[in-house]
Amino acid sequence: MLKLDNHPSGRHFLHIPGPSPAPARVLRAISFQTIDHRGPEFGQLGLKLLADMQKIFKTKHPVIIYPSSGTGAWEAALVNTLSAGDHVLMYETGQFATLWQKLADRLGIKTEFLGKPGAEGWRYGVDAAMIEERLKADTSHQIKAVCVVHNETSTGVTSNIAAVRKAIDAAKHPALLMVDTISGLASADYRHDEWGVDVTVSGSQKGLMLPPGLGFNALSPKALEANKTAKLPKAFWAWDEILESNKTGYWPTTPSTNLLYGLHEALDMILTEGLDNVFARHQRLAKACRAAVEAWGLEVQCKDPAVYSPVLTGVVTPEGVDADKLRKLIHERYNLSLGTGLGKVKGKMFRVGHLGDCNELALLGALSGCEMGMKAFGIKLKGSGVVAAQDLLL
Numbered sequence: 001m002l003k004l005d006n007h008p009s010g011r012h013f014l015h016i017p018g019p020s021p022a023p024a025r026v027l028r029a030i031s032f033q034t035i036d037h038r039g040p041e042f043g044q045l046g047l048k049l050l051a052d053m054q055k056i057f058k059t060k061h062p063v064i065i066y067p068s069s070g071t072g073a074w075e076a077a078l079v080n081t082l083s084a085g086d087h088v089l090m091y092e093t094g095q096f097a098t099l100w101q102k103l104a105d106r107l108g109i110k111t112e113f114l115g116k117p118g119a120e121g122w123r124y125g126v127d128a129a130m131i132e133e134r135l136k137a138d139t140s141h142q143i144k145a146v147c148v149v150h151n152e153t154s155t156g157v158t159s160n161i162a163a164v165r166k167a168i169d170a171a172k173h174p175a176l177l178m179v180d181t182i183s184g185l186a187s188a189d190y191r192h193d194e195w196g197v198d199v200t201v202s203g204s205q206k207g208l209m210l211p212p213g214l215g216f217n218a219l220s221p222k223a224l225e226a227n228k229t230a231k232l233p234k235a236f237w238a239w240d241e242i243l244e245s246n247k248t249g250y251w252p253t254t255p256s257t258n259l260l261y262g263l264h265e266a267l268d269m270i271l272t273e274g275l276d277n278v279f280a281r282h283q284r285l286a287k288a289c290r291a292a293v294e295a296w297g298l299e300v301q302c303k304d305p306a307v308y309s310p311v312l313t314g315v316v317t318p319e320g321v322d323a324d325k326l327r328k329l330i331h332e333r334y335n336l337s338l339g340t341g342l343g344k345v346k347g348k349m350f351r352v353g354h355l356g357d358c359n360e361l362a363l364l365g366a367l368s369g370c371e372m373g374m375k376a377f378g379i380k381l382k383g384s385g386v387v388a389a390q391d392l393l394l
């Protein structure tokens with residue numbers, strides 16, 4: 001029989017960019033007894049969570065919580081605002097942008113995929129000027145939405161969402177702006193209202209420090225307006241019934257009660273530390289991680305310092321090194337899980353997650369595992385990344 005607790009002694013270093021390690025406090029909260037989701041206590045929990053999630057998204061407008069992974073929340077954003085055959089502009093920043101585009105295609109949406117060509121395009125964030133130019137050419141307003149990924153988890157590159165908003169406004173275009181910050185939320189600065197986002201999509205298992213299983217949509221008044229005429233089929237994902245039920249803190253179907261206990265605990269941790277402190281901690285850890293990569297004499301996947309991800313760092317392995325074989329060795333020897341290269345960068349890089357419940361020594365442990373693993377694999381390193389990261393974190 002498969003034994004789920006059959007791990008080696010010591011701590012497992014889970015440094016993939018999601019799921020991220022769930023803190024003990026959160027896991028304990030999840031283990032509390034399941035209560036009646038129609039009972040009197042539950043409504044209080046629901047109202048508190050919905051209000052606190054608005055603080056996390058920085059919005060005054062409704063937030064929807066689904067018992068789903070992030071992919072469900074992607075689908076929900078599209079089916080609640082669009083109709084079959086609608087033209088949508090998406091931007092290829094990496095594998096997750098690609099998967100969202102494929103999902104939209106399957107729903108019968110006509111997608112147009114902007115971006116810089118080849119694997120090189122996966123080293124930069126969204127070029128807002130390209131979006132502005134495309135929208136200006138769409139004089140008959142066929143394009144109904146612009147969809148971009150805020151923190152591209154496959155590469156460690158963020159995108160400037162405020163610049164995308166400006167581009168849409170400069171083109172005087174009515175398209176909705178939809179943003180995936182599944183891996184960015186609660187680790188990287190995000191401002192739903194200020195950046196004029198219509199639907200923000202997120203998930204529980206990354207910056208929010210929960211196990212997988214909750215999906216989120218943050219809405220805008222314009223998204224709610226679009227919802228009234230959107231014709232794509234939807235039932236489980238439909239916002240209207242959920243919003244009605246949410247008024248009193250309940251859901252129309254059975255919510256993930258125990259994950260919501262965990263969310264309550266995670267939000268308490270995040271809001272007690274303070275969002276700005278959380279963001280600063282992640283920036284600092286990311287900087288230390290990049291210092292390590294530089295000291296090793298390797299390259300970071302992101303080529304634009306203005307959009308380095310605070311959530312994860314993509315490390316390009318030297319020519320001729322199979323990054324997945326290296327990851328395997330590191331996992332077997334040191335009980336450290338690193339993210340694999342996806343899609344166009346498969347075998348060419350690994351990803352170090354430093355999101356959610358991460359601190360100095362957790363990161364240094366992961367960097368030690370990388371450094372030892374690379375040496376054991378026979379990679380010639382320029383110097384010690386661990387020492388460089390320590391110096392930065394002193």
Ligand SMILES: *Cc1c(COP(=O)(O)O)cnc(C)c1O
Nearest residue numbers: 069070071096151153182183203
């Ligand atoms: C993880 C992730 C997804 C997919 O979410 P699931 O929870 O795996 O369905 C989508 N987009 C981004 C940017 C992600 O990091």
